[in-house]
Amino acid sequence: MVKKPTYILVILTFVTCCCFAQPGGFINNGKHSERIAFQLINDLIIFPMEVNGVPLSFVLDTGVQKSIVFNFTNEEEETAKLKEKERIILRGLGGGQSVEAYKSFNNVFKIGDLVKPNQALHVIHNSNLDFTPRLGVPVHGIVGYDLFKDLIVEINYSRQFLRFTDLNYYEKNVCRNCEVIPLEFHNNKPYIKTSVKINGNVIPVKLLIDSGGSDALWLFEDANQDIVCGDFYFDDFLGFGLNGSVYGKRSKIDAFYIGDFELKNPNVAFPELSYVASAISIEGRNGSLAGNILKRFNVIFDYNNAELIIKKNNHFKDKFQYNKSGxxxxxxxxxxxxxxxxxxxxxxxxxxxxxxxxxxxxxxxxxxxxxxxxxxxxxxxxxxxxxxxxxxxxxxxxxxxxxxxxxxxxxxxxxxxxxxxxxxxxxxxxxxxxxxxxxxxxxxxxxxxxxx
The missing domain is CATH 2.30.42.10 (PDZ domain)
Structure with missing residues (x-):
């Protein structure tokens, strides 16, 4: 019997997805914690992870709910022995057509001594989604919620390592200079309520935390909330969605606030609303907080207690730069x-x-x-x-x-x-x-x- 295709909505900054999670995970080193180095490329976290014994490289993306592979060679896919496939159609940001993919069940993810069995994986055979040429290093896919839901995840941007800790052995020890930020979840994705200052007005906003985005902030223009782009901006390519390129305006705002921290004159992208219609559908969402701000902190994600712990690091005072060549x-x-x-x-x-x-x-x-x-x-x-x-x-x-x-x-x-x-x-x-x-x-x- 041929299964009918399943249609799943995918929302991306670089790429993001909505699905359902699989439980499970254990650390085989007796320490109940695993540390692994990552590369920071374009403010994206790229780290090694095995899928069914095949070594690959993934972007760690808090904005995704289920793992996606989009750069599998035939040899890698054959070696991984993906089973129990179900055809699906993925839709996401960008102005192109939906993408055909398939969903594979009961895969094993391995990061160092961290093993997560029974994982679902979405595989896309579409060369247009190969991010390797844009980043200059091999990237096979993205992974997010599957790692965050069962573990405490520390991202040390200053020293470029990840630490995964078993929930049952995590000892919370909030430092004096740390801020604890409450998290909200929609479709298993983390959001924070914070504020921005635009044209002298402090405006409350609700933002997706998106470590899979290279920008500082994305804001969705809404004149009713005074979230508007000023007179000083330029039109630009903002990034890739699952269904193609995303364009919009690049500008600056007066300030961004998170906890008691203030970042002055951050860069902000205002995507054209036609490219992000699916993202705007999330109730109360005003945009995304992405890698160029996240990298200014060392962060701990505690999904179990719905908390984000942040501490500013040596990137905190980095200038907000942008590509001035075009x-x-x-x-x-x-x-x-x-x-x-x-x-x-x-x-x-x-x-x-x-x-x-x-x-x-x-x-x-x-x-x-x-x-x-x-x-x-x-x-x-x-x-x-x-x-x-x-x-x-x-x-x-x-x-x-x-x-x-x-x-x-x-x-x-x-x-x-x-x-x-x-x-x-x-x-x-x-x-x-x-x-x-x-x-x-x-x-x-x-x-x-x-x-x-």
Whole structure:
């Protein structure tokens, strides 16, 4: 008998999902606690986790209810031996079509000595959902509520480690400088009630805690609550939803408050409401609190007692930066690059280029080296941005920046150059359809340009 497809609503910042959880989990080290290192890429937590014995990398996303894999190779999927599959249709943020997937039951997740059996997993075969090129490191999927519901989860952003602790062995010890924030849950996702200051007005808001989002804040415009974007903003690509790209406005607000902490002039994204209609349907929700603010604290999630414990860390006073170039890059594989190097020797030779100094023959022999270098391609380009006005286009490949080959940069190091101070000059050597050329522009403070 063929099962009818199940339709599940998926709400994403990077990607997020709504389903039902499976119980269970134990730690096999006698300490009832497991610590594991993570990478912080674009303010996202990327950590290793095995699925049925297959080592993969996941984004830890408090905004998701059920785990999703979207970058399974055929070999990895075969090795994982996923069973009991049920076809489903997923819908989410973005302007594209729904995505076909399947749901697999009774899988085993393993993180270090932490084992969680009987886990459901949603598998999507859609190359458009491969985040690896955008992040520059392998990412196979996202996981959230399945880890948080049965454990105390500590995220130490300053030292980049996760600690999972058995509920029965957790000793709560709130430090003097910590804040305890009550949590509310809708569809097993954590929300907080806090406030923002916009145009001098302090406004109460209800926000999803979304560690799977790279921005600081997302706010849904609502004139009835005075949640509005001011005159100083720019239109931009905000990120990926399950059903495609999400666009909106980027701006700043006066302040954001969480507990007794105040963060002044944080960045905020106002997504176009048509892209986030499913997210707005959550009663009372005004937006999301995401990674660029969360990373300024070391946090402990205690879902069992509906509490979030935060303590500011060494990132607390980091500037709220943004991409001032107008272009976004992705890692698009590798290419072979042939470079010439000259080997200089002294003596007699019938080959090479010869010069004579004081009777000594200097022999210069050309030698060609072929290296495998990363391809960094422009995948988003904002209209009337500094990069666009310099003549750059989507699909252009960046070969060097300010005279230094891009082979010496990771994707994140390269992108960081576009977050420098306004007025910084950027010189790019670019490849387009086999032709090389140079482009030059200056980074701009886009929040000083008043919109008409």
């Amino acid at each position: 272009l976004e890059l992705a890692h698009d594989g590798f290419h072979l690059v042939r470079t010439r190097e000259n080997i200089v020797s002294i003596g007699n030779s019938s080959r090479g280029t010869n010069n004579s100094i004081d009777g000594t023959r200097i022999i210069v022999n050309p030698w060609y080296k072929v290296t495998l270098q990363p391809i960094y391609k422009i995948v988003e380009l904002r209209e009337d941005s500094p990069a666009a006005r310099a003549g750059l286009q989507k699909g252009d490949i960046i070969l060097s920046i300010n005279g230094k080959s891009t082979q010496h940069f990771s994707l994140q190091e390269l992108l960081a150059r576009f977050y420098d101070d306004a007025g910084t000059t950027i010189r790019l050597h670019v490849l387009r359809h086999g032709e090389e050329f140079n482009a030059k522009f200056k980074l701009e403070n886009l929040f000083k340009i008043k919109k008409p």
